[in-house]
Amino acid sequence: xxxxxxxxxxxxxxxSCPDGQLFCADGDCHDECTxxxxxxxxxxxxxxxxxxPSEAQDLIPCLAxxxxxxxxxxxxxxxxxxxxxxxxxxxxxxxxxTVGVWGKSWLGGDIAAVWAECPAxxxxxxxxxxxYWIAVYAVNGAxxxxxxxxxxxxxxxEQSVRAATSGKVGSIRDKSADSSDGVAAGSGRSxxxxxxxxxxxxxxxxxxxxxxxxxxxxxxxxxxxxSGYSDSILGTVCVWSIAVxxxxxxxxxxxxxxxxxxxxxxxxxxxxxxxxYENDFLELATFLILWGITFVILIVLYVLQPxxxxxxxxxxxxxxGEYVCVVRPLHEIKVTETSVNWLQVHINVLTEWLQAxxxxxxxxxxxxxxxxxxxxxxxxxxxxxxxxxxxxxQYAPYEFDLGSGHRGLIDQAGGLSSTEASYRLELVGPNFxxxxxPNIFGAFARELVSFFYLYQFIFLWAFYFYAYWQSERxxxxxxxxxxxxx
Numbered sequence: 001x002x003x004x005x006x007x008x009x010x011x012x013x014x015x016s017c018p019d020g021q022l023f024c025a026d027g028d029c030h031d032e033c034t035x036x037x038x039x040x041x042x043x044x045x046x047x048x049x050x051x052x053p054s055e056a057q058d059l060i061p062c063l064a065x066x067x068x069x070x071x072x073x074x075x076x077x078x079x080x081x082x083x084x085x086x087x088x089x090x091x092x093x094x095x096x097x098t099v100g101v102w103g104k105s106w107l108g109g110d111i112a113a114v115w116a117e118c119p120a121x122x123x124x125x126x127x128x129x130x131x132y133w134i135a136v137y138a139v140n141g142a143x144x145x146x147x148x149x150x151x152x153x154x155x156x157x158e159q160s161v162r163a164a165t166s167g168k169v170g171s172i173r174d175k176s177a178d179s180s181d182g183v184a185a186g187s188g189r190s191x192x193x194x195x196x197x198x199x200x201x202x203x204x205x206x207x208x209x210x211x212x213x214x215x216x217x218x219x220x221x222x223x224x225x226x227s228g229y230s231d232s233i234l235g236t237v238c239v240w241s242i243a244v245x246x247x248x249x250x251x252x253x254x255x256x257x258x259x260x261x262x263x264x265x266x267x268x269x270x271x272x273x274x275x276x277y278e279n280d281f282l283e284l285a286t287f288l289i290l291w292g293i294t295f296v297i298l299i300v301l302y303v304l305q306p307x308x309x310x311x312x313x314x315x316x317x318x319x320x321g322e323y324v325c326v327v328r329p330l331h332e333i334k335v336t337e338t339s340v341n342w343l344q345v346h347i348n349v350l351t352e353w354l355q356a357x358x359x360x361x362x363x364x365x366x367x368x369x370x371x372x373x374x375x376x377x378x379x380x381x382x383x384x385x386x387x388x389x390x391x392x393x394q395y396a397p398y399e400f401d402l403g404s405g406h407r408g409l410i411d412q413a414g415g416l417s418s419t420e421a422s423y424r425l426e427l428v429g430p431n432f433x434x435x436x437x438p439n440i441f442g443a444f445a446r447e448l449v450s451f452f453y454l455y456q457f458i459f460l461w462a463f464y465f466y467a468y469w470q471s472e473r474x475x476x477x478x479x480x481x482x483x484x485x486x
Contacts, residue, residue: 001090001113002043002059002102008112009062010090027061045102045118055106059114065090083115124277132275136252143245150238150312157232158315165317224328226395227310228321229366235312242308246301249294253461256287288462295458302454303357306364319393321369324379324386328363372426385429398427 003009006023017029024033025041043059044052068085087095092113100111103119126133258264259275260283268274276283301308310325318324355361367379377388379395386395403409416424438446447453 001062001065001092001099002056002116003062003113004058004060004107006060006062010092010113012090013062013065015063025060027064042118043102043114043116045116046121053103053106056102059107061116062113079117124279124282126276126282130275132255139245139248143241146238146241150234153234154311154314161315161317224326226318227325227327228316228318229310229313229323229325230316230321231323232312232314235314238312239309242301246297249290249297253287253290253294256283256290257461259283260287291458291462298454298458302449302451303359305449306359306362310364310366317393318395319377319388324367324369324381324395326365326367326381328365330361330363373422374426376426380429383433385427387427400424400428 001009001013006015009015015023015029017023021029021031022033024030025038025043027042030037039048041059041061043061044056047053047056065086066089068089070081070085073081083095083099087099092099097110098112100106100114102114102117105111105114107114255264256275259268259273262268262270262272262274264271264274272278273280273283276286304311310323313323316322352361365381367381369377369379372378372387377395378385380386384397387398388395402412437443448457
């Protein structure tokens with residue numbers, strides 16, 4: 001019971017201190033009422049400063065009412081049952097008119113005392129000016145600004161390339177409309193069709209390479225597309241920044257997981273939920289939000305994986321770029337029953353849509369452009385060397401005619417001259433299939449970025465945070481027993 005003056009306390013609750021002691025605001029007698037003792041006033045309900053209502057500033061407590069037993073307790077009317085039992089114990093008559101409730105009815109009129117029924121303290125929340133949140137703003141803001149600068153720079157830097165490419169498309173198509181000389185036998189595709197904005201692998205005239213020496217060029221993949229790219233320091237910095245920030249997000253989850261179990265070092269050691277003001281609900285809500293953000297980041301990176309590295313390169317003509325990206329459509333051979341299953345048809349449609357949305361309906365292969373011993377540009381794709389024709393500015397695989405019959409092969413029984421052998425080695429490369437094996441780090445990284453591992457990683461992390469380690473610690477406490485022997 002809280003009053004403005006101790007004389008207003010019910011007779012049974014009026015304090016009486018021994019000689020030389022004072023009754024202080026904490027509800028007990030002391031030799032001296034220090035500020036620390038006064039701050040423990042139960043009538044202030046753990047509030048101070050501007051959070052303490054003006055009506056409660058002068059309230060002081062009476063003696064505490066001893067514990068009472070409520071014979072008939074009704075949970076749905078618990079507060080009234082508690083007031084009635086405590087009021088009866090303190091011999092308070094007509095308490096509904098003479099005793100108010102903290103925060104609802106204050107002193108004044110017939111009300112001379114107030115029940116110290118403190119409302120629930122407001123849940124703690126972040127000020128969002130904490131050091132760890134400032135670090136989040138700084139790191140992610142810097143990355144966003146860096147990507148924005150790159151996007152603007154990329155747009156301006158690629159304008160000339162896009163304009164030049166679109167101009168070639170129009171002029172070559174107009175020229176090829178009246179001519180069929182550029183169509184290879186059996187291909188039905190002209191050179192103009194091969195110079196689209198994203199050049200298409202197609203057949204090329206036999207004399208496309210001016211130094212062909214009885215050779216022929218045959219592009220056997222008419223549905224593939226070529227795009228050229230060149231490295232940029234700014235783009236490379238963006239790629240590494242994205243990788244670093246992603247790792248930092250994962251480490252940030254680790255920090256919150258350690259804080260959940262009170263395992264952070266330093267002043268936070270042994271304190272549960274220290275980053276969330278020791279509030280378990282705020283800690284859990286924060287982790288779930290950060291977990292969701294990390295999950296979205298990883299999924300977005302997985303979906304954009306085929307395009308990510310080349311986006312942070314500058315688009316160039318295939319003949320001018322440092323890299324050539326080959327886009328090959330993927331086609332599935334599906335063997336189905338004669339009767340059409342409605343469910344299977346719709347599942348196939350949904351699967352194809354998801355594959356297209358996640359860029360998994362095409363294979364993206366980026367090949368570095370190299371130079372032959374004679375300085376010709378080429379790249380290697382699927383064990384085949386594609387050499388740049390300086391005249392048409394197109395890449396094409398080179399073939400040599402070995403003859404159409406036995407006599408043609410017999411005529412070459414004597415072998416090739418050193419000059420001819422060197423020439424063929426330059427254009428078609430060595431007669432060797434190279435199998436590239438990544439190093440340990442590359443193989444490990446490539447395995448971890450697959451969808452299965454990303455899925456397992458993100459959901460197991462949530463499990464470890466919420467239950468796994470906590471369950472292990474509880475089992476440890478149940479299994480172990482400690483006793484102090486005097």
